[in-house]
Amino acid sequence: MWHASILTLFPEMFPGPLGLSLAGKALRDKIWRCDARDIRAHATDRHRSVDDTPCGGGAGMVMRPDVVDAAMDAALTEGVPRPALFLTPRGRLLDQALVRELSAGPGVVLLCGRFEGVDQRVIEARGLREVSIGDYVLSGGEVAALALLDACVRLLPGVMGAAESAEEESHGASALLEYPHYTRPVEWQGRSVPPVLLSGHHAEVARWRRAEAEKITRERRPDLWARHTGTETSARAIAGQTAAA
Numbered sequence: 001m002w003h004a005s006i007l008t009l010f011p012e013m014f015p016g017p018l019g020l021s022l023a024g025k026a027l028r029d030k031i032w033r034c035d036a037r038d039i040r041a042h043a044t045d046r047h048r049s050v051d052d053t054p055c056g057g058g059a060g061m062v063m064r065p066d067v068v069d070a071a072m073d074a075a076l077t078e079g080v081p082r083p084a085l086f087l088t089p090r091g092r093l094l095d096q097a098l099v100r101e102l103s104a105g106p107g108v109v110l111l112c113g114r115f116e117g118v119d120q121r122v123i124e125a126r127g128l129r130e131v132s133i134g135d136y137v138l139s140g141g142e143v144a145a146l147a148l149l150d151a152c153v154r155l156l157p158g159v160m161g162a163a164e165s166a167e168e169e170s171h172g173a174s175a176l177l178e179y180p181h182y183t184r185p186v187e188w189q190g191r192s193v194p195p196v197l198l199s200g201h202h203a204e205v206a207r208w209r210r211a212e213a214e215k216i217t218r219e220r221r222p223d224l225w226a227r228h229t230g231t232e233t234s235a236r237a238i239a240g241q242t243a244a245a
């Protein structure tokens with residue numbers, strides 16, 4: 001069973017939305033396990049403090065290394081070793097390649113930061129991989145952890161349908177953005193479904209969708225477009241070499 005342990009000051013936030021829908025069914029089917037742990041349970045002083053003022057001064061509070069370390073220890077004693085991640089806006093950006101890697105492993109231990117940060121020494125001592133879900137600031141790592149877990153769980157065997165899984169496989173890291181979708185009614189508020197989608201010509205539909213996906217990717221995400229065209233070029237080069245050999 002894929003095992004997610006979440007170290008947080010707000011364990012009630014889990015599984016949260018992941019208890020519903022696709023991830024919730026997978027949870028009930030025992031495809032994965034969501035084990036939220038209260039960092040405060042590892043506090044040692046009588047005030048049960050988990051944070052302290054920053055050395056060197058300044059605003060806010062910093063999570064104590066001893067308390068975080070004890071919480072990590074407790075989480076990692078269960079089962080096989082798992083990668084430990086710290087969710088922070090200063091981390092490397094989460095992408096589908098990292099999601100695939102984590103999903104293919106035994107699970108994850110996720111440390112959710114609150115306050116200004118976590119003492120650097122425990123990040124280094126534990127070799128925590130710092131991960132961010134985007135260039136904006138959340139009030140804590142919990143919502144980011146939910147996003148990461150959702151992305152991983154949907155890739156676990158038996159969670160998605162076979163069709164979606166095959167689709168996902170074929171996309172790789174060089175995916176285009178999705179083409180626009182339409183359904184009935186064919187006329188709605190004076191807007192029509194593009195006629196090609198009603199033509200019944202599968203090849204033309206596929207060609208139209210491909211062109212739309214390329215156009216929207218070029219317009220919205222020149223970074224993805226560059227990566228996509230790069231992979232296409234190298235794929236063709238490899239195919240060329242293979243054919244020549």
Ligand code: 6GU
Pocket residue numbers: 086087088089131132133134135136137138139140141144145
């Ligand atoms: Cl992982 N944490 C916080 N607090 N804010 C974020 C984030 C993580 N990723 C994007 N913004």
